[in-house]
Amino acid sequence: MSEFHDPSNVLNPEHADHQIITPATYGMVFATLLIFTGVTVGAAYIDLGIFNPVVALAIACFKAVVVILFFMHVKYQSNLIKLTVAAGFFTFIVLITMTMSDYISRAWGLW
Amino acid sequence: MDNAIVATRPHSHETAVAAEHEHVVLPQHRHHFETKEQQREAATFGMWLFLLTEIMFFGGLFFAYLLYRNWYHDAFVVSSNQLSIPLGAANTAILISSGFFMALGVWAAEVQKKSLLVLFLVLTTVFGVAFLGIKGVEYHEKWEKHHIPGSHFDVSEFINPPINPKTGKPTETPLAPDMAQKTQVFFFLYFAMTGMHAFHMILGIGLLFWLTWRANRGEFSAGYVAPIENFGLYWHFVDIVWLFLFPLLYLINRHPGY
Numbered sequence: 001m002s003e004f005h006d007p008s009n010v011l012n013p014e015h016a017d018h019q020i021i022t023p024a025t026y027g028m029v030f031a032t033l034l035i036f037t038g039v040t041v042g043a044a045y046i047d048l049g050i051f052n053p054v055v056a057l058a059i060a061c062f063k064a065v066v067v068i069l070f071f072m073h074v075k076y077q078s079n080l081i082k083l084t085v086a087a088g089f090f091t092f093i094v095l096i097t098m099t100m101s102d103y104i105s106r107a108w109g110l111w
Numbered sequence: 112m113d114n115a116i117v118a119t120r121p122h123s124h125e126t127a128v129a130a131e132h133e134h135v136v137l138p139q140h141r142h143h144f145e146t147k148e149q150q151r152e153a154a155t156f157g158m159w160l161f162l163l164t165e166i167m168f169f170g171g172l173f174f175a176y177l178l179y180r181n182w183y184h185d186a187f188v189v190s191s192n193q194l195s196i197p198l199g200a201a202n203t204a205i206l207i208s209s210g211f212f213m214a215l216g217v218w219a220a221e222v223q224k225k226s227l228l229v230l231f232l233v234l235t236t237v238f239g240v241a242f243l244g245i246k247g248v249e250y251h252e253k254w255e256k257h258h259i260p261g262s263h264f265d266v267s268e269f270i271n272p273p274i275n276p277k278t279g280k281p282t283e284t285p286l287a288p289d290m291a292q293k294t295q296v297f298f299f300l301y302f303a304m305t306g307m308h309a310f311h312m313i314l315g316i317g318l319l320f321w322l323t324w325r326a327n328r329g330e331f332s333a334g335y336v337a338p339i340e341n342f343g344l345y346w347h348f349v350d351i352v353w354l355f356l357f358p359l360l361y362l363i364n365r366h367p368g369y
Contacts, residue, residue: 018148020221021214030211034204041200044362052365056358064351071214071347073340081155088163092170096177103178 019076029070036063139335151337158341162348169352172304176359179296186293189269189283191364193258195249199361202245203353209238210350213343220339225332232323235346239316246309260299266291304356311349318342
C-alpha cells in the first residue's frame with residue numbers, strides 16, 4: 001500500500017495540474033498546419049536558388065514544433081518531459097553534425 | 112493533489128486511508144506509483160524515450176538522404192521531379208487531418224465522452240487508410256514506369272527526357288549514363304523512407320482498431336486516458352516524420368521553368 005512518505009517532495013514538485021487542451025486550440029493548430037502546408041507548396045514553385053531547401057526545411061521545422069508543443073502536449077508537460085524531448089533532438093543534431101563533418105572533410109578520391 | 116501538504120503531515124491512519132481511497136476511485140492506478148500524476152508522467156516519459164529511439168532510427172535514413180543528395184545532386188533533382196506534388200500535398204493534408212482527429216480523440220477521452228472518442232478514433236483510422244491508399248497509387252505508378260531500384264530499373268527517361276511539345280526542349284536536364292544510374296539511389300531512399308513511414312502507419316492502424324474496440328467498451332471514458340494519450344504521441348510522431356519527408360522528397364528540387 002502506498003504511503004505518502006515524500007519529505008523532499010519528488011512526486012509532483014511542480015504541482016503540475018493536469019491540463020486538458022480544448023478543441024478550439026486543436027482547431028487553430030490544425031488550421032496553422034494546413035496554411036503552412038500551402039505556403040511550403042507555393043514556395044517550391046518560386047525560384048529562390050539555394051534558399052528553396054532552407055525555406056522548405058524551416059517551414060517543416062516550424063510545423064513539427066507546433067505539433068510537438070500542442071498535439072503532443074509538450075507545452076503543458078513538466079520540465080522532465082520537456083528536457084527529455086529537447087535532449088533527444090539535441091543528441092540527434094550532434095550525431096548529424098559529427099557524421100557530416102567527417103564526410104565533408106575527407107579528401108575523397110585522393111587515396 | 113498537493114503533495115507539499117501531504118508530505119509535511121505526519122503519517123497517520125487518515126493519510127493511509129486517503130491513499131487506499133484513491134485506489135477505489137481510480138482502479139487503473141498501479142500500486143507502485145504514489146500519485147496518479149506520477150503514474151501519468153512516468154507513462155509519458157517512457158513513451159517519449161521510445162519516440163527518441165524512433166527519431167534516431169528515422170534520423171539515419173534522413174542522414175543518408177542528406178549525404179547522397181549532396182553527392183548525386185543532379186540525379187536527385189530529376190528523380191525528385193518524378194514525384195507528384197498534388198498527391199504529396201493531398202497526403203500531407205490528409206495526415207494532418209488524421210492527427211487533428213487523434214488530438215480530438217485524446218480530448219474526448221479526457222472529458223469522458225465515449226461516443227465522441229470512438230467517432231474520433233474511427234475518423235483517425237479513415238484518414239490514415241486514405242493516406243496509405245494514395246501512397247499505393249504513387250507506388251503503382253513507379254512500378255509501371257520501372258522506377259523501382261533493381262535489375263528492372265529503367266534509366267532511359269533520365270538520359271533522354273521527354274521533349275516538351277510547346278518549347279521543343281527537354282522537360283528535364285538530360286543526365287550522363289553514370290549519373291542516370293544514381294537515380295536508383297534516390298528511389299531506393301524514397302521507398303525506404305516512405306516505406307518505413309507507411310509501415311509505422313500500418314502498425315498504428317492496427318493499434319487503432321484495437322483501441323477503438325476497447326474505447327467502445329468504455330475502457331477509456333472513466334478517467335483512464337493513458338493508452339489513448341500515448342498512442343496519440345506515436346501517431347503525431349509518424350505525422351512529424353511525414354512533415355519532413357514531404358518537402359525533402361517532393362519539394363526542394365522543384366525548378367520553375369521546367
